[in-house]
Amino acid sequence: MKKRGISWLMILMLVLSSMVIGLAGCNQQQTPAPAPPQEDGNGNEEGSGDSGSDTDPVDSGEVPDEVQFFNYPFMADPRNIDGAMTNFMLDLTIIGNVHQTMTELIFVDEVLTMVPGAAESWEISEDGLVYTFNLRDMNWEDGQALTAHDYALTLFRALDPNSGSVKAGDLFNIENALEYFQGNADKEDVGIRVPDDKTLEITLKQVTPYFINLTYAGLFTPTRQDMVDQYGEQFGIIGDSILASGPFKVKEWVNDVHLILEKNENYWDADSVLLETITFKMIRDVQAIMSELMNGTIDRTSVTIQEWRDRLITTGNFSYGDYVLAGTYFLIFNTDYEVNGVKPLSNVKVRQAISAAIDREEATFMLRGDMAIPATGFIPSTVGLDNHNFREVTNYNPIEAIQARVPDPKALLEEGLAELGISINDFTIEFLAGGTTAQHRSEAEFFQEVLQRELGLKLEITQVETAVRTQNSRAGDFGITYSLWYAGQNDPGIYFNNWLTNLETHSYKTGYDNQQFDEYVLAANSTMDEEIRRHNFNRAEWLLAEEDCIVAPIYHPISSMMTAKYMRGFVNQNFAPTAFKTVYTVGRE
Amino acid sequence: MAKYFLKRLIYAFFTVFIVITITFFLMHAIPGDPLGELVGRLPQSVQESYYAKYGLDKPVYQQYFIYIQNLFLRGDFGESIVYPGRSVNSIIARGAPISARIGIQGLAIGISLGITLGIIAAYKRGKWMDYFVMFVALFSISIPSFVFAAVLQYFLTVRYQIFPVTGWGTFAHTVLPAMAFGLRNIGVKARFMRSTWLDVMGQDYVLAAEATGMSKFDVTFKVILRNALTPLVTIIIPELAFIFVGTFVLETIFSIPGLGTYFIAAVSARDYPMIIGQTIFISTLYVTSMLVLDFVYVLIDPRVRLIKK
Numbered sequence: 001m002k003k004r005g006i007s008w009l010m011i012l013m014l015v016l017s018s019m020v021i022g023l024a025g026c027n028q029q030q031t032p033a034p035a036p037p038q039e040d041g042n043g044n045e046e047g048s049g050d051s052g053s054d055t056d057p058v059d060s061g062e063v064p065d066e067v068q069f070f071n072y073p074f075m076a077d078p079r080n081i082d083g084a085m086t087n088f089m090l091d092l093t094i095i096g097n098v099h100q101t102m103t104e105l106i107f108v109d110e111v112l113t114m115v116p117g118a119a120e121s122w123e124i125s126e127d128g129l130v131y132t133f134n135l136r137d138m139n140w141e142d143g144q145a146l147t148a149h150d151y152a153l154t155l156f157r158a159l160d161p162n163s164g165s166v167k168a169g170d171l172f173n174i175e176n177a178l179e180y181f182q183g184n185a186d187k188e189d190v191g192i193r194v195p196d197d198k199t200l201e202i203t204l205k206q207v208t209p210y211f212i213n214l215t216y217a218g219l220f221t222p223t224r225q226d227m228v229d230q231y232g233e234q235f236g237i238i239g240d241s242i243l244a245s246g247p248f249k250v251k252e253w254v255n256d257v258h259l260i261l262e263k264n265e266n267y268w269d270a271d272s273v274l275l276e277t278i279t280f281k282m283i284r285d286v287q288a289i290m291s292e293l294m295n296g297t298i299d300r301t302s303v304t305i306q307e308w309r310d311r312l313i314t315t316g317n318f319s320y321g322d323y324v325l326a327g328t329y330f331l332i333f334n335t336d337y338e339v340n341g342v343k344p345l346s347n348v349k350v351r352q353a354i355s356a357a358i359d360r361e362e363a364t365f366m367l368r369g370d371m372a373i374p375a376t377g378f379i380p381s382t383v384g385l386d387n388h389n390f391r392e393v394t395n396y397n398p399i400e401a402i403q404a405r406v407p408d409p410k411a412l413l414e415e416g417l418a419e420l421g422i423s424i425n426d427f428t429i430e431f432l433a434g435g436t437t438a439q440h441r442s443e444a445e446f447f448q449e450v451l452q453r454e455l456g457l458k459l460e461i462t463q464v465e466t467a468v469r470t471q472n473s474r475a476g477d478f479g480i481t482y483s484l485w486y487a488g489q490n491d492p493g494i495y496f497n498n499w500l501t502n503l504e505t506h507s508y509k510t511g512y513d514n515q516q517f518d519e520y521v522l523a524a525n526s527t528m529d530e531e532i533r534r535h536n537f538n539r540a541e542w543l544l545a546e547e548d549c550i551v552a553p554i555y556h557p558i559s560s561m562m563t564a565k566y567m568r569g570f571v572n573q574n575f576a577p578t579a580f581k582t583v584y585t586v587g588r589e
Numbered sequence: 590m591a592k593y594f595l596k597r598l599i600y601a602f603f604t605v606f607i608v609i610t611i612t613f614f615l616m617h618a619i620p621g622d623p624l625g626e627l628v629g630r631l632p633q634s635v636q637e638s639y640y641a642k643y644g645l646d647k648p649v650y651q652q653y654f655i656y657i658q659n660l661f662l663r664g665d666f667g668e669s670i671v672y673p674g675r676s677v678n679s680i681i682a683r684g685a686p687i688s689a690r691i692g693i694q695g696l697a698i699g700i701s702l703g704i705t706l707g708i709i710a711a712y713k714r715g716k717w718m719d720y721f722v723m724f725v726a727l728f729s730i731s732i733p734s735f736v737f738a739a740v741l742q743y744f745l746t747v748r749y750q751i752f753p754v755t756g757w758g759t760f761a762h763t764v765l766p767a768m769a770f771g772l773r774n775i776g777v778k779a780r781f782m783r784s785t786w787l788d789v790m791g792q793d794y795v796l797a798a799e800a801t802g803m804s805k806f807d808v809t810f811k812v813i814l815r816n817a818l819t820p821l822v823t824i825i826i827p828e829l830a831f832i833f834v835g836t837f838v839l840e841t842i843f844s845i846p847g848l849g850t851y852f853i854a855a856v857s858a859r860d861y862p863m864i865i866g867q868t869i870f871i872s873t874l875y876v877t878s879m880l881v882l883d884f885v886y887v888l889i890d891p892r893v894r895l896i897k898k
Contacts, residue, residue: 169635255846
């Protein structure tokens with residue numbers, strides 16, 4: 001015991017002394033000259049993303065560095081690198097880099113546009129039911145030819161009832177896909193066919209406008225049968241099981257430490273890929289991510305907290321771009337909410353009064369500072385409709401509309417309550433906060449204060465863990481709740497689905513029941529005609545956010561991408577998995 | 590003697606078994622389930638197949654019997670729900686040594702420095718050195734390890750870039766978390782050592798040893814140190830179980846791929862197999878360390894005799 005204690009003491013002293021030596025030999029980090037903060041892209045309602053300062057054109061005459069690498073932080077370990085199975089953003093980022101999706105979605109002249117990926121070209125039949133993809137010649141990382149069968153396999157794996165894939169539901173509009181999933185149809189009957197090695201043909205059972213949006217996501221990546229057979233349950237879970245078809249291949253995956261990708265020389269477009277290595281470092285602490293960014297051990301991260309954004313900008317070492325994200329924070333009213341024998345939110349005037357009473361500018365400033373823009377609609381300003389911007393083509397702002405319509409919210413509230421035969425002192429409304437963090441608490445308190453101030457309406461805040469909240473909102477166990485929705489697809493349709501009447505499960509159960517709304521949404525979702533889609537989506541949004549006022553959009557979040565000054569070539573990829581194949585460095589020290 | 594230990598072993602086994610049972614039903618009783626967030630927006634048929642895949646469609650008591658069966662017949666803790674395809678066994682096997690390494694290094698720093706400071710304080714009793722050491726001890730006990738960790742991280746990784754901020758793989762990665770973990774131990778051990786040392790110094794056998802003409806060095810190291818370290822063993826052994834859990838917060842701050850990551854995430858995500866697997870692991874360790882402690886007592890202190898009831 002005695003000896004051991006002393007030897008440990010020696011080790012400790014060694015450590016301490018080396019620390020002291022280290023301290024003496026290390027210069028204090030230079031205090032960088034403060035740069036004036038740029039007002040950049042905050043009002044960027046076009047959602048063109050990487051605005052100006054973030055991306056330099058490739059042909060600027062700069063010489064790329066000899067050694068090309070890029071370090072990027074992940075806040076958690078990826079779960080399953082398998083396009084057929086995963087819905088998880090970090091997994092999709094890896095998939096976007098190791099696989100070639102069927103198509104790609106990028107900004108071309110500030111408009112999100114689909115460009116060829118694995119498919120050199122694709123056709124949609126006149127009736128909108130048959131999609132034909134013509135594949136280019138390409139190989140797997142081991143040199144074997146990549147065929148349309150490999151793409152079909154991913155789709156079939158997602159539809160395999162035994163796999164329990166969360167992605168299966170996305171494919172149910174394919175002919176006989178649901179029946180196959182339920183075990184009532186054979187594989188041959190499913191509308192996923194491979195006429196030859198270079199052609200994939202998908203037949204839908206009904207016109208599905210958003211279907212094409214799946215082709216740049218995880219489901220339309222290839223899987224090779226022999227790899228699935230070899231790794232079984234471990235497929236996609238361990239690094240060795242991931243066979244690349246895209247610009248990078250997996251070099252090493254140490255769980256919870258890092259996942260390293262290296263250039264895939266067998267990628268069809270390998271000549272244009274400059275990066276040799278990408279290291280995804282798992283860093284679970286936000287403060288640590290900021291420290292690593294300052295130290296140059298990671299090169300880029302997204303910042304959603306104003307304080308850090310401002311601090312990083314003043315160092316002058318980073319270029320940044322503010323994106324308006326394709327999400328909306330909004331209040332949801334539960335029309336079935338009952339308190340003391342009355343249903344205060346069942347009256348539309350009460351709901352409209354609440355929505356009209358909230359100043360969106362104030363809410364944005366108080367709760368998000370510069371990291372959000374006041375809502376311009378329920379559908380975020382970044383979402384497109386058939387290659388146009390949805391907000392622009394509909395030219396409608398439900399928030400302005402409701403505030404113009406209700407000049408005196410308090411009077412309207414009184415009117416509504418009179419119709420219900422109750423007084424404002426008869427009830428308090430349960431407000432279900434978004435979660436347990438301090439931010440969720442401030443949000444809830446903000447609405448509590450504003451509605452008390454503007455309307456004299458009393459809210460009681462409930463704050464529960466996410467798992468419980470999910471359950472409560474599905475069961476309709478709330479009066480008003482605050483939520484954020486991101487769309488996974490560049491299509492307005494997905495935002496409306498929760499409010500359809502005949503759903504088996506609602507993410508938020510509100511008791512909303514309007515056949516007219518269902519008709520609008522279904523009409524828009526079952527045609528390829530842009531004019532009809534525009535009209536019906538516009539009407540659906542009008543009902544939801546103004547006329548029936550089931551939701552009150554508040555703001556759209558902004559993410560600030562902080563990038564080391566020597567990084568080049570990022571392209572903004574809203575909706576599609578983030579790929580880094582165009583990235584390179586110039587003048588990294 | 591052997592009979593006594595057999596009895597203790599059976600008690601230990603039942604303790605763990607009761608812990609498993611209570612944890613199992615308790616975690617199913619709290620609202621929220623592991624799949625809610627994941628499958629909430631999916632069609633009903635997909636949701637059902639998901640619940641069936643993890644056996645969560647069955648009544649809780651059936652799930653319990655299946656779990657107990659798998660556990661005792663095959664030593665199988667099940668598969669994580671949040672991280673599909675990863676078995677709880679493999680996650681513990683990978684994470685435990687990492688948490689343990691931080692814990693052991695931290696404990697080593699705490700014990701060695703704590704003992705030294707404690708002895709110094711005892712010898713310089715009532716002098717400024719004593720007061721200084723006791724002040725340091727108090728200081729180290731009152732500062733939470735995560736505060737100390739944040740300070741260390743700022744000064745030694747950002748301001749002076751000596752150690753890596755986060756990561757795992759080299760000795761450099763372990764230094765700061767171990768220091769942060771060890772800090773509190775320094776204070777605890779120093780205070781403990783000081784009082785024990787003073788206690789032993791006043792014993793008759795020390796006086797007797799001095800009277801036989803032993804050198805001061807021999808008295809210090811052969812008589813006092815040996816006797817003063819014995820009680821220390823009793824506080825160190827139970828801590829061995831906690832080297833796995835004491836580092837949880839630090840693991841997040843320094844992004845260390847130990848057990849803590851999974852444990853904290855598992856509880857809020859309701860990842861049932863992970864929660865119960867880790868509970869079993871830690872409670873077993875604790876119960877075992879208690880058993881070991883009983884055994885060690887008998888070995889190191891002949892005065893302790895086990896008396897049959």
